[in-house]
Amino acid sequence: MTAPILATIPFNRAILTGRELENIQQAVETMHLSGDGPFTRRCHALLEQALGAPKVLLTTSCTHALEMSALLLDIRPGDEVILPSFTFVSTANAFVLRGAKPVFADIRPDTLNLDETRLEALITARTRAVVVVHYAGVACEMDAILAIARRHGVAVVEDAAHGLFGCYKGRALGTFGELATLSFHETKNVTCGEGGALIVNNESYIQRAEVIREKGTNRSSFFRGQVDKYTWVDVGSSYLPSEILAAFLYAQLEAGNRIQARRRVLWTRYRQELAAWASDRGVGLPVVPDHCEQPFHLFYLILPSLEQRQSLIAHLASAQVTAIFHYQPLHLSEMGRRWGGAPGDCPVTERVSDGLLRLPLSMGLTDAEQERVIAAVLTAP
Numbered sequence: 001m002t003a004p005i006l007a008t009i010p011f012n013r014a015i016l017t018g019r020e021l022e023n024i025q026q027a028v029e030t031m032h033l034s035g036d037g038p039f040t041r042r043c044h045a046l047l048e049q050a051l052g053a054p055k056v057l058l059t060t061s062c063t064h065a066l067e068m069s070a071l072l073l074d075i076r077p078g079d080e081v082i083l084p085s086f087t088f089v090s091t092a093n094a095f096v097l098r099g100a101k102p103v104f105a106d107i108r109p110d111t112l113n114l115d116e117t118r119l120e121a122l123i124t125a126r127t128r129a130v131v132v133v134h135y136a137g138v139a140c141e142m143d144a145i146l147a148i149a150r151r152h153g154v155a156v157v158e159d160a161a162h163g164l165f166g167c168y169k170g171r172a173l174g175t176f177g178e179l180a181t182l183s184f185h186e187t188k189n190v191t192c193g194e195g196g197a198l199i200v201n202n203e204s205y206i207q208r209a210e211v212i213r214e215k216g217t218n219r220s221s222f223f224r225g226q227v228d229k230y231t232w233v234d235v236g237s238s239y240l241p242s243e244i245l246a247a248f249l250y251a252q253l254e255a256g257n258r259i260q261a262r263r264r265v266l267w268t269r270y271r272q273e274l275a276a277w278a279s280d281r282g283v284g285l286p287v288v289p290d291h292c293e294q295p296f297h298l299f300y301l302i303l304p305s306l307e308q309r310q311s312l313i314a315h316l317a318s319a320q321v322t323a324i325f326h327y328q329p330l331h332l333s334e335m336g337r338r339w340g341g342a343p344g345d346c347p348v349t350e351r352v353s354d355g356l357l358r359l360p361l362s363m364g365l366t367d368a369e370q371e372r373v374i375a376a377v378l379t380a381p
Contacts, residue, residue: 009360011324012362023039046254050253051175051199052171052175055206056200060194066095068212070097078099078101083114095129102339104329105346106118107346109352111288112136113138116144130157132158134163137298138166138287139167139173158179162298165295166292177201178202184197189260189297191249192252193245195249211234215238266361283303298358301356306355309325311381329349
């Protein structure tokens with residue numbers, strides 16, 4: 001008999017949690033399809049309560065929330081912004097678009113977050129902000145980072161694209177910096193396909209954040225009855241997601257506890273089943289310090305070399321398992337080199353980038369599929 005052909009296990013599989021389509025239908029029936037409708041307001045309220053944040057504003061992407069952060073901080077040509085080299089390009093682009101110079105920081109070898117012990121040496125008289133990235137939703141060492149930033153009068157922005165529902169010493173990620181950003185991209189724990197949010201923790205930025213998000217107008221004040229007409233008052237752009245996206249997102253946020261519980265089960269099984277194999281092979285597994293609560297966003301392996309990483313990806317592909325690498329060092333990219341990046345600047349980033357491999361992890365991953373993934377890893381040559 002011919003063996004059955006196994007379907008390829010995708011890296012990520014977005015699923016419906018129950019009320020998404022019902023919410024979309026309701027939004028359509030009310031005929032409020034543009035931004036800031038009832039579902040948008042419900043998302044804002046839910047996130048503000050869950051995080052304990054003064055203000056949350058949905059955006060069309062985490063990228064746009066980062067761009068809003070750069071505008072709110074009044075980043076200008078000649079300013080410097082420190083950020084990890086091991087991150088997505090949006091973290092840098094948002095500030096480069098305002099004329100700032102990105103200053104690339106190396107990461108810790110354990111959590112893969114910005115190395116706080118090397119931060120202060122990067123600060124100059126031109127430094128305006130430090131952007132931290134909570135990789136895999138595991139918190140950066142925020143106490144140390146905030147203390148350094150305060151000493152130098154530098155703003156802190158949290159790129160919490162991975163970090164929704166993660167905590168540092170019992171406090172929600174996204175509530176430490178003056179500003180923070182979230183992602184609801186299809187690959188995130190909670191999704192609406194494309195989307196994001198700006199978290200405003202410094203209340204002095206709230207009014208201007210509303211203006212920037214509304215194309216530079218005081219439209220939000222108008223709808224609250226605070227002005228009799230709205231007009232152009234500042235720079236801005238169109239950062240509002242449609243009500244259709246907010247309706248989908250609200251259903252996912254309501255199911256947040258269920259999503260997190262399932263991801264915890266999957267992540268924990270990977271950890272338990274692969275620990276001995278990883279130890280024997282010299283393969284690194286995720287590190288979560290005791291004072292951090294993670295949202296179980298990623299499960300990754302760090303192979304000893306690029307060649308071993310690529311070999312394992314190929315082996316898993318032959319077993320119909322999709323495993324992928326992650327960030328390439330920004331300081332070694334074509335754009336990064338324009339800003340002075342060179343090999344050896346961030347040695348931990350360079351080593352981790354060569355070795356890191358992400359395994360499939362999503363609420364849509366079944367137990368049987370995960371069993372196949374684990375078996376494929378354990379039988380790697």
